[in-house]
Amino acid sequence: MSIQAVCLDCGQNTPYAPSLLNCPACQSQWLEARYDYEMIAAKWPKILARRPFELWRYRELLPTLRYNPDLSMGEGGTPLIRAVNLGMMLGCPNIYIKDERQGPTASFKDRQGAVNIAALKEAGVTEVVLASTGNVAMAYSAYAARAGIKLWAFLTSLVPAEKMREVALYGTQVVKVTASYDQAKKVAAEYARQRNLYLERGARSIPSVEAMKTIAFEICEQLWQQQPEAERGDQLVGFRAPDWYFQSVSGGLGPLGVQKGFHELFRMGLIEKTPAIAGIQTEGCAPMVHAWKEGRDTAEPVTSPRTHIATLSTGDPGRTYTLLRQRMLSNGGGLFESVSDEETFRAMHILAKMEGLSVEPAAAVAFAGLIKLARNGSIRPDEVIVVNCTGHTMPIERLILGEGWARNVVLSSQAAEFPQEGLLAALSKVTDDRFPTVLIVDDTEEARRLIRRILQAQGNYTLHEAANGRQALEIARKELPDLVILDLMMPEMDGFAVLDALKADTATAPIPVIVVTAKELTPEEKERLRGQVQTLLQKGEFMSDELQEEVRALIR
Numbered sequence: 001m002s003i004q005a006v007c008l009d010c011g012q013n014t015p016y017a018p019s020l021l022n023c024p025a026c027q028s029q030w031l032e033a034r035y036d037y038e039m040i041a042a043k044w045p046k047i048l049a050r051r052p053f054e055l056w057r058y059r060e061l062l063p064t065l066r067y068n069p070d071l072s073m074g075e076g077g078t079p080l081i082r083a084v085n086l087g088m089m090l091g092c093p094n095i096y097i098k099d100e101r102q103g104p105t106a107s108f109k110d111r112q113g114a115v116n117i118a119a120l121k122e123a124g125v126t127e128v129v130l131a132s133t134g135n136v137a138m139a140y141s142a143y144a145a146r147a148g149i150k151l152w153a154f155l156t157s158l159v160p161a162e163k164m165r166e167v168a169l170y171g172t173q174v175v176k177v178t179a180s181y182d183q184a185k186k187v188a189a190e191y192a193r194q195r196n197l198y199l200e201r202g203a204r205s206i207p208s209v210e211a212m213k214t215i216a217f218e219i220c221e222q223l224w225q226q227q228p229e230a231e232r233g234d235q236l237v238g239f240r241a242p243d244w245y246f247q248s249v250s251g252g253l254g255p256l257g258v259q260k261g262f263h264e265l266f267r268m269g270l271i272e273k274t275p276a277i278a279g280i281q282t283e284g285c286a287p288m289v290h291a292w293k294e295g296r297d298t299a300e301p302v303t304s305p306r307t308h309i310a311t312l313s314t315g316d317p318g319r320t321y322t323l324l325r326q327r328m329l330s331n332g333g334g335l336f337e338s339v340s341d342e343e344t345f346r347a348m349h350i351l352a353k354m355e356g357l358s359v360e361p362a363a364a365v366a367f368a369g370l371i372k373l374a375r376n377g378s379i380r381p382d383e384v385i386v387v388n389c390t391g392h393t394m395p396i397e398r399l400i401l402g403e404g405w406a407r408n409v410v411l412s413s414q415a416a417e418f419p420q421e422g423l424l425a426a427l428s429k430v431t432d433d434r435f436p437t438v439l440i441v442d443d444t445e446e447a448r449r450l451i452r453r454i455l456q457a458q459g460n461y462t463l464h465e466a467a468n469g470r471q472a473l474e475i476a477r478k479e480l481p482d483l484v485i486l487d488l489m490m491p492e493m494d495g496f497a498v499l500d501a502l503k504a505d506t507a508t509a510p511i512p513v514i515v516v517t518a519k520e521l522t523p524e525e526k527e528r529l530r531g532q533v534q535t536l537l538q539k540g541e542f543m544s545d546e547l548q549e550e551v552r553a554l555i556r
């Protein structure tokens with residue numbers, strides 16, 4: 001298997017070896033791996049069918065000489081999860097989440113750690129220096145421990161203490177640098193230079209870029225797998241490209257590698273197009289977004305990032321941005337967008353409450369970007385979107401959870417003697433006697449489930465559901481709910497008829513009504529609703545907390 005390293009500056013072609021760090025012709029550090037794509041494309045489908053679903057199944061397109069199972073911890077092969085509730089809420093039903101939290105070190109950096117440490121082991125390197133905003137250090141530390149490589153991690157003081165301690169637990173020497181991440185990188189580089197140690201080089205390291213490619217490979221295989229059986233035929237392995245890949249971006253290594261991965265699949269004739277990349281940054285540190293929007297191919301460094309999200313505090317993306325932009329423009333397209341910390345924290349809540357995923361703020365940035373772009377129409381409802389859920393929550397929820405998130409159960413000393421009774425008495429204080437009652441009327445199960453979930457997640461309500469108009473009236477008359485949430489388009493008895501019947505009955509007439517509809521209303525229909533309903537919401541256009549606020553205001 002021959003791998004070539006191509007110099008991005010002078011075009012020199014060199015046979016790749018893990019110890020190759022610079023172009024032999026011009027000394028440039030910007031090398032890129034190229035493979036014999038035709039040959040690999042011919043034999044891949046057959047080989048892949050026999051291998052487990054994890055990163056090393058793609059070893060023909062990875063820059064190690066041998067596969068070393070002793071270093072592996074089952075990296076890669078993370079689930080691709082359909083986001084049904086979020087998709088419903090945004091009016092984009094084809095949203096998928098690539099759940100990178102489920103890797104061995106709980107972020108997508110464990111791909112980078114696994115492939116780099118394997119390559120460094122092959123190159124005979126025994127001591128490594130790196131700078132990190134946290135997750136790279138955790139990933140490299142775990143794999144360095146397995147490989148017997150000594151690691152020095154220079155961490156900016158913005159990194160949460162919990163992450164620093166985890167890095168130290170793996171036996172890595174932590175150096176806390178009270179400065180920005182870009183400054184910490186300079187200190188690490190100087191330390192490595194003085195002691196003549198190997199310095200981790202991010203996007204300039206072939207194994208790093210190549211490791212990130214595997215996310216693209218997996219996504220396309222998983223999208224293909226998730227198609228209806230009839231469309232897969234009798235093939236065992238196949239690839240299908242999404243329309244969009246979303247990721248929170250700091251230095252840009254992830255999207256650079258993922259873009260290369262998609263493009264390689266395209267070159268090999270395995271997918272029909274290269275997907276668009278959506279790179280999302282935080283407003284307080286968004287050098288790529290500024291450059292992109294101004295059409296510039298170099299990003300002006302942000303010298304003092306203003307964000308709570310330390311993981312995304314690369315102020316100077318350097319050449320990575322230039323390369324990324326070039327490639328987005330020449331194949332696949334895409335865009336860069338920024339979101340505020342507030343939008344990010346809101347997305348964190350939405351993701352946890354609507355999809356059951358607890359993610360770190362850096363990961364939530366991509367979702368906040370998706371919400372923003374879906375709502376402003378940059379994403380079409382029929383497009384297939386994959387969001388990289390890059391990392392898991394660290395104990396920094398203190399920042400975002402606010403007050404009143406827990407209820408207390410206190411057992412008196414007596415309770416110890418009568419455990420059963422004492423517990424029940426204590427619990428009865430937790431649940432108030434009567435919660436407000438809400439009737440949800442919609443003929444589609446998914447729509448009812450979304451509204452039920454929104455109300456469950458952010459308040460205490462007694463919920464009733466009706467799947468048609470007749471049932472809705474029955475329940476309304478019997479339960480006299482505090483609020484009705486009503487769909488308009490239903491077979492037989494539609495929402496308008498339900499509304500007329502509710503208002504005609506003196507018992508149900510005063511109940512406030514929120515109409516949630518997918519229907520574009522005509523002026524006559526709007527006139528019919530006037531004075532009858534309190535709030536009108538368009539399906540696919542409101543977020544969970546917005547509905548929650550309406551409900552709270554009407555029930556009070």
Ligand SMILES: *Cc1c(COP(=O)(O)O)cnc(C)c1O
Nearest residue numbers: 135249250251252253254390391
């Ligand atoms: C590193 C990291 C990012 C940013 O990724 P880049 O590809 O380096 O820009 C985003 N989210 C998490 C959780 C990360 O660890």
Ligand SMILES: [Zn+2]
Nearest residue numbers: 007010023026
């Ligand atoms: Zn060169």
